[in-house]
Amino acid sequence: MPETIIDFYQPSEKMYVATDCLIFGFDEGQLKLLVFKRRVEPRKGEWSLIGSFVNLDEDVEEAAKRVLAEITGLENVYMEQLGAYGAAERDPGYRTISIVQYALIRINDYDKKLVESHGAHWFDINEVPGLVLDHDKMLADGLEKLRRKARYQPIGFELLPEKFTIPQLQKLYEVIYQKELDGRNFRKKLLSLNVLIKLDEKDKSNSRRGAFLYKFDHKNYQQLLKSGYNFEIA
Amino acid sequence: MPETIIDFYQPSEKMYVATDCLIFGFDEGQLKLLVFKRRVEPRKGEWSLIGSFVNLDEDVEEAAKRVLAEITGLENVYMEQLGAYGAAERDPGYRTISIVQYALIRINDYDKKLVESHGAHWFDINEVPGLVLDHDKMLADGLEKLRRKARYQPIGFELLPEKFTIPQLQKLYEVIYQKELDGRNFRKKLLSLNVLIKLDEKDKSNSRRGAFLYKFDHKNYQQLLKSGYNFEIA
DNA sequence: ACAAAAGTGTTACGTCTACACCCATGA
DNA sequence: TCATGGGTGTAGACGTAACACTTTTGT
Numbered sequence: 196m197p198e199t200i201i202d203f204y205q206p207s208e209k210m211y212v213a214t215d216c217l218i219f220g221f222d223e224g225q226l227k228l229l230v231f232k233r234r235v236e237p238r239k240g241e242w243s244l245i246g247s248f249v250n251l252d253e254d255v256e257e258a259a260k261r262v263l264a265e266i267t268g269l270e271n272v273y274m275e276q277l278g279a280y281g282a283a284e285r286d287p288g289y290r291t292i293s294i295v296q297y298a299l300i301r302i303n304d305y306d307k308k309l310v311e312s313h314g315a316h317w318f319d320i321n322e323v324p325g326l327v328l329d330h331d332k333m334l335a336d337g338l339e340k341l342r343r344k345a346r347y348q349p350i351g352f353e354l355l356p357e358k359f360t361i362p363q364l365q366k367l368y369e370v371i372y373q374k375e376l377d378g379r380n381f382r383k384k385l386l387s388l389n390v391l392i393k394l395d396e397k398d399k400s401n402s403r404r405g406a407f408l409y410k411f412d413h414k415n416y417q418q419l420l421k422s423g424y425n426f427e428i429a
Numbered sequence: 430m431p432e433t434i435i436d437f438y439q440p441s442e443k444m445y446v447a448t449d450c451l452i453f454g455f456d457e458g459q460l461k462l463l464v465f466k467r468r469v470e471p472r473k474g475e476w477s478l479i480g481s482f483v484n485l486d487e488d489v490e491e492a493a494k495r496v497l498a499e500i501t502g503l504e505n506v507y508m509e510q511l512g513a514y515g516a517a518e519r520d521p522g523y524r525t526i527s528i529v530q531y532a533l534i535r536i537n538d539y540d541k542k543l544v545e546s547h548g549a550h551w552f553d554i555n556e557v558p559g560l561v562l563d564h565d566k567m568l569a570d571g572l573e574k575l576r577r578k579a580r581y582q583p584i585g586f587e588l589l590p591e592k593f594t595i596p597q598l599q600k601l602y603e604v605i606y607q608k609e610l611d612g613r614n615f616r617k618k619l620l621s622l623n624v625l626i627k628l629d630e631k632d633k634s635n636s637r638r639g640a641f642l643y644k645f646d647h648k649n650y651q652q653l654l655k656s657g658y659n660f661e662i663a
Numbered sequence: 664a665c666a667a668a669a670g671t672g673t674t675a676c677g678t679c680t681a682c683a684c685c686c687a688t689g690a
Numbered sequence: 691t692c693a694t695g696g697g698t699g700t701a702g703a704c705g706t707a708a709c710a711c712t713t714t715t716g717t
Contacts, residue, residue, distance in 0.1 A: 208485045209443035212515070212526055251442045251524050255515025279513040279528045281446070281489025290485050292446055292528075294513045343581075362669070379671070380707065402668040404714040596696070613698070614680070636695040637688040 211291040214259045215246035215330065217277065217337040218267070220302035220317060221354040226370045227302065228323050228334065231266070231315040237288070243327040244334075245315065246293065259296040266313050268306030273353040274298040277337050285329050293329075297337045299353035320370075345371050349390065349426050352411045360398050360406035361385065388426070390416045445525040448493045449480035449564065451511065451571040452501070454536035454551060455588040460604045461536065462557050462568065465500070465549040471522070477561040478568075479549065480527065493530040500547050502540030507587040508532040511571050519563050527563075531571045533587035554604075579605050583624065583660050586645045594632050594640035595619065622660065624650045 218229035230242045245266050249258040256276070264270055274296050281292040302317075318324065320338070325331060344350050351367045365381045385391060390412045397405030452463035464476045479500050483492040490510070498504055508530050515526040536551075552558065554572070559565060578584050585601045599615045619625060624646045631639030 207482045209445055210483075210485060211443055212446065248441045249444075249515065249526075251444060252517055254517050255513060255526060257517075276512050278510050279489060281483065281528060283486055283488045283491075292483075292489060294515060294526075360669090377707075377709085378669085379709085382670075383672095384706090399715090402714085403716045404667085404669055406669060594696090611681075612696085613682085616697075617699095618679090633688085637690080638686075638694080638696055639688075640696060 211289050212249045212255070213246050213291050213293045214249055214255055214262065215244040215293050215295050215333060216259055216263055216274075217244060217295065217297040217334060218263070219297065219299050219320075219337075219341065219354065220305075221351075221367050221370070222302040222317070224366050224370065226320040226354075226367075227317040228320055229267075229310070229315055229317055230323065230326065231313055233327065234314060238327050241327045242324045244295075244330045245313075248291075249294075255294050256296070259294075259298075263298055266310060266315060267300065268309045269300060269304060272298050272300055273350075277333065277340060280329055280333060282329070293333075295333045295337070297341065299350065301354065301356050303356055342371055342373075346427055349388075349411075349416065358394060358396070358398075358408040358410060360401075360408055361391075362401065362406050363398075364409075388419065390419065445523050446483045446489070447480050447525050447527045448483055448489055448496065449478040449527050449529050449567060450493055450497055450508075451478060451529065451531040451568060452497070453531065453533050453554075453571075453575065453588065454539075455585075455601050455604070456536040456551070458600050458604070460554040460588075460601075461551045462554055463501075463544070463549055463551055464557065464560065465547055467561065468548060472561050475561045476558045478529075478564045479547075482525075483528075489528050490530070493528075493532075497532055500544060500549060501534065502543045503534060503538060506532050506534055507584075511567065511574060514563055514567060516563070527567075529567045529571070531575065533584065535588065535590055537590055576605055576607075580661055583622075583645075583650065592628060592630070592632075592642040592644060594635075594642055595625075596635070596640055597632075598643075622653065624653065 220227045220229065229245065231245050233239050233241050233243050245262055247258055247262045249255050253261070256274075259274060260270070260272075263272055263274070275298075277295040277297050279292055279294050283290065285291070285293075323334065326334065341350070345368070351364065351371065354367060355363060361382055362378075364385065365376055365378060368381070369376055391409040392412050394408045394410060396408045398408055399405035454461045454463065463479065465479050467473050467475050467477050479496055481492055481496045483489050487495070490508075493508060494504070494506070497506055497508070511529040511531050513526055513528050517524065519525070519527075557568060560568065575584070579602070585598065585605065588601060589597060595616055596612070598619065599610055599612060602615070603610055625643040626646050628642045628644060630642045632642050633639035
């Protein structure tokens with residue numbers, strides 16, 4: 196009987212491998228995405244995710260971190276892979292596949308001048324303009340993943356400054372879930388998780404009375420994760 | 430101010446892009462994985478996932494379906510992308526990144542002779558031998574995803590024959606979740622979803638009394654999905 | 664004194680869990 | 691008749707959802 200052997204060492208042809216980043220941030224009560232304006236032809240001037248080719252001696256993840264650092268000045272950012280986009284015709288130039296990562300950044304941390312120098316802009320998540328190639332699809336998939344993930348991991352903390360108030364956190368979840376939450380139930384649920392540390396400071400930027408600031412308790416969170424708890428926040 | 434422009438059209442270097450498949454099946458009350466024995470050097474004789482290079486004129490997904498069809502004879506299989514594995518040193522030969530897909534197949538449908546002719550074997554999920562390269566990691570990640578996914582989509586139906594009994598379905602979920610479920614509660618929950626159609630036939634292969642066979646109701650399932658229901662089956 | 668956001672408790676409801684017995688059948 | 695797996699109901703625990711008023715403080 197004939198054997199169709201799939202031989203790894205008589206490979207066909209090479210292609211370009213790129214990485215693109217969905218960079219999410221949270222500011223002014225809105226979820227935002229960082230996109231940039233292409234400065235090269237073709238499609239110069241169109242909006243696009245931030246990306247780069249992956250070098251031969253570089254992990255794909257490394258490449259994504261490099262891009263992120265180049266554009267925002269940030270390192271040690273929460274980043275996760277969304278997936279590979281590999282349609283044969285996705286790029287009209289060369290055959291290129293793209294590994295998309297999504298990153299969550301504290302919007303006050305990044306280097307504004309650096310970002311501007313790259314022609315990058317923050318858009319409200321509902322006002323992102325049409326993007327180049329299959330980047331619209333990447334965004335849609337990324338949002339879906341973010342929303343699903345927020346249900347079982349308290350991922351939102353990555354988007355807030357180190358000190359934050361409960362109303363801020365609630366607003367963030369409302370934006371992610373796209374629905375309003377009951378303040379009493381939200382507060383009750385969050386506090387019952389024991390992953391918030393109340394501080395003795397208040398943030399008065401949003402009200403006369405001011406709201407207490409909290410920090411995220413990474414230690415308790417790790418324990419909770421181990422115990423198999425899941426974080427559904429409706 | 431100097432501008433670090435990331436230019437998509439002065440790309441660095443190309444690399445190989447491969448696709449590997451995690452092929453899951455369910456038989457004899459056990460979740461199984463199809464792996465194959467490499468027939469080429471290096472690492473000839475070692476166990477490996479089934480894979481292939483992606484051709485230049487081929488979608489990544491297409492490539493995975495091609496491999497699956499070559500090995501099992503099956504088309505129209507449930508398949509989803511797990512992610513890209515892109516560490517620089519993952520393959521000791523050439524720089525290659527791999528896009529991993531996982532597939533769920535009805536274990537009685539596949540072409541046994543074809544599978545054997547490729548040196549492929551089914552292993553109990555708990556008895557899979559060590560795999561080549563980073564394939565162990567792929568398997569671990571795939572199992573995690575399968576387990577998570579089974580919580581919010583009735584994914585298990587893909588692994589059973591078209592007609593199945595409730596005890597069979599329960600067994601499958603027990604294997605996926607790695608814990609025993611209460612038969613009464615399981616049955617109650619499943620039936621309440623209204624996605625099972627009871628048939629007038631019984632399967633007597635497991636008991637004298639026999640268990641009623643059911644079909645999956647795709648139409649109702651689609652409606653349920655739209656209504657935002659989620660399928661947690663504990 | 665008033666506007667505006669922060670903070671607090673209780674009750675009703677539905678869902679999940681735990682649990683024990685009868686049924687149908689072939690050998 | 692008996693051994694084996696299939697099939698059924700109920701009560702208590704638990705978590706979620708709904709709901710309105712008081713507090714603080716800068717202007």
